Amino acid sequence: MKFSLKPSPAFVRDMTDGHSVLGLALSTLLYIVCVSGTLAVFYNEFERWEQASELETLAVRPAVYATATEQATALASAQGEKFNSVTFTIPNSDMPRLVVRVGKIERYLGEDGSLQGAVSHDWTHFLTYLHFALNLPVVLGVPLVGLIGVLMTALILSGLLAHPKILKDAFSFRMAGSRRLQQVDLHNRLGVWAAPFHLAIAVTGAFIGLSQVVAFAIAGLFFGGDVEKVEAMLYREKVAIAQDAGQVPLPDFEMILAEMSRLAPGHEQNRLRIFHPGREGQMVEIVTRVPGRLVWGERYRFDTQGRLVHKEGWSEGEAGKQVYASNFRLHFGHFSGFPVKIAYFLLGVGMCVLVVSGINIWLIRKRQRGAPAMRLERVWMAQVWGIPFAIALSAVAYLVFAVSAVQVFWLTTAVLSVVAAFSGTVAGWSMLLRGATIVACLLVVIAHVSIFGADAFVRASLVANAVWLLMAAGIAASCLYTWARRRTCNFAPSVRGAVSSS
Structure with missing residues (x-):
């Protein structure tokens, strides 16, 4: 019996197919992160869009916080809700709505501090969680997206290093060339000119996604596994209070807000939190946006008489804390x-195109080498246009039927990926799903107008x-471009299928 270490052709073929499927799966996840992240740039606008008729104002009287605290805590107690704090969204340029949150209860407030309707941002939360956790449990999804950020960083750097004529070809775009040359030029130009943006997004995404993993690692190496000590380097420790603390009046909000304005003139206040409201030792925390700085804000804590107890130092503390907060x-x-x-x-749209063109180049090369991967091409095309379609469809279903967007x-x-794996053509899936996405985007707007007038x-x-309308218009323009190119260009048979799949 003869034994050979050389793998059989069938084994090699199976491994190659498995490698291709894995590569496509990773590309799909990267593409989902890019598409959702591009839309999530407007997550503040989408939150307000979901409940378009709510009162918006930037002026709040200090007495409103006391009234709302009393009403919100009474409601929470009546519903058996456990809580240690009451949090307000102070109306600001990003969210000009007054909101109170106690435990799982979150309500809008009237001008007099009265409780109004419940806050509901389920679709926007779907979109943002899709971006930073792929709708998986946070402990799994966030590190996974962080690893995708690492992969993206490696792809950007390796792509730049693999381009020896990066300056010479900086303005080269062969519109009249073959589909492969067009895709290569599109990929390279976007990759070069937008490289600083792409790197910033990839590195910060990897940092955010893997920061919790790094915290566990640092805790294990330097703090005996105590993660709280690592978090204390970035966050102020939680306010503790004795269990038998007595009842006291609520803090003097007018005095606290006046002191806040004196300490940080020009800062935009966006969050107010009361720790253990109405109990001895209660404390008020205010978070502000620091003008001219990238840090997410600065945090101040006051006692009940408006005296400053602690300033976090995100904007002026240790370098590591400032980098993390930026x-x-x-x-x-x-x-x-x-x-x-x-x-x-716009740069996010370019990043999506960069991902798509990179896979397109690989698929076209396989065609030209005589080893087309038709099933992968169909699945990839169903995902390229099916993912934007699925996002738009989720918005329609949520607005009209209150169905889970996830x-x-x-x-x-x-479903689209499975069906495309066994039927249809690349060009057919491309045109079908582009048309479906245009219709879905228009339906989102129509549904929203019919609800909110x-x-x-x-x-x-x-x-x-x-x-939504810009998405529809952009996709419609791509359909017109594809149609015009098919009418005016005569491609070689080996490339025609790849061209029509754009």
Whole structure:
């Protein structure tokens, strides 16, 4: 019996197919993160869009906090809700709505501090959780997305290093060339010109996603596994209070807010939190946005008489704390106003195109080498256009039928991928799903207008609906481009299928 260490052709073929499927799966996850992240740039606008008719104001009287605290804690106690604090969203430029949260209860407030309707941002939360955790449990999803950020960083750096003529070809774009040359030029130009943005997003995403893993590692190496000591380097320890502490009046909010304005003039206040309200030792925490800084804010704690107890130091403390606190706003583009959000959105679209063109180049090369992967091409095309379609469909289902956006998105994506693996053509899936996505985006706007009427065309709702319409218009333009190119170009048979799959 002859024994050979050389693998059989069938084994090699199976391993190659498995490698290709794994590569496509990772590319799909990267693509989902990019598409959802591009839309999540406007997550503040989408939160307000979901409940477009709620009162918006930037002026709040200090007495409102006391009234709302009494009503919110009474409601929480009546419902058996356990709580140690009451948190307010102070109306600000990103969220000009007054909101109170006690435990799992979250309500809007009237101008007099009275409790109004419940806060519901389920679709926006789906979108943001899709971006930073792929809707998985946070302990699994966040590190996974962090690893995807590491992969993306490696792809960007290796792509730049693999391009020896990076400056010479900086303005090269062969529109009249073959589909492969077009995809290569599109991929390389986007990769070069937007490289600083792509690197910033990838590195900050990896940092945010893996920070918890790093915290566990540091705790194990230097603090005997005590993660709380690591977190204390970044966060103030929780306010403790004796279990038998007596009842006392609520803090003097007018004095505290006046002192806050004196200590930090020009800071935009966005959160107020009362620890153990109405108990001895209660404390008030206010978080502000620091002008001209990337850190997510600065945190101040006061006693009941308005005396400053502690300043966190995110904006002026240790370098490590400042770097950590700056990652989030840099990653989501929430600095320097609305123009930066628009820039992040457009650059995010470019990042999505970069991912798609990279896989397209690989698939076209396989075709040209005589080893086409038709099933992978169909599945990939179903995902390229099916993922935006599934996101838009989830918004329609949520607005009209209050159906879980998470279930709609993942079920739609899975069904499209499975069906495409066994039927259809690449070009057919491309045109079908582009048309379906256009219709779904328009239906989102129509549904929103039918629910909220004139409120759908003002403030944040106008921005969010404009995003849906821009998506529809952009995809429609891509359909027109594909149609025009098919009519005016005569491609070689080996490339024609790949061209029509764009």
